[in-house]
């Protein structure tokens with residue numbers, strides 16, 4: 001069922017964020033050219049579908065057209081809750097951040113890459129299951 005797939009994605013996103021947190025706090029805090037200041041709008045169709053199906057409250061607050069960088073970048077960082085962020089925001093790890101993660105040992109980076117691979121696979125599955133369930137609902141509502 002698509003709802004189960006959405007739950008699995010949510011769990012893995014939380015795990016990946018927790019795994020990265022100590023490195024992000026250390027490395028990104030002192031970054032001279034933050035990635036969030038070099039992008040604008042990153043949502044894909046699967047991100048939008050995940051948001052819709054997760055039923056989580058969306059905390060979209062567009063901070064303004066004129067400023068530099070992502071629309072959702074606020075004065076103290078990302079203004080979106082974890083599950084409202086595009087997947088690329090979870091899976092993008094620049095070389096500096098990767099270097100810090102790899103310094104801590106050989107496994108964390110490999111585990112993260114594997115988690116992102118599985119999330120990517122589940123997002124494809126979510127899409128297929130959503131289309132399938134929608135089609136079945138529509139077929140059931142057609143009077144015979």
Ligand code: SF4
Pocket residue numbers: 027028031032033034035036092093094095096097
């Ligand atoms: S991920 Fe890399 S580029 Fe982005 S804020 Fe962190 S250190 Fe900077």
Ligand code: SF4
Pocket residue numbers: 035036039042070071072073074077078079080085086089
């Ligand atoms: S959504 Fe948040 S994490 Fe992603 S680029 Fe924008 S400010 Fe950064």
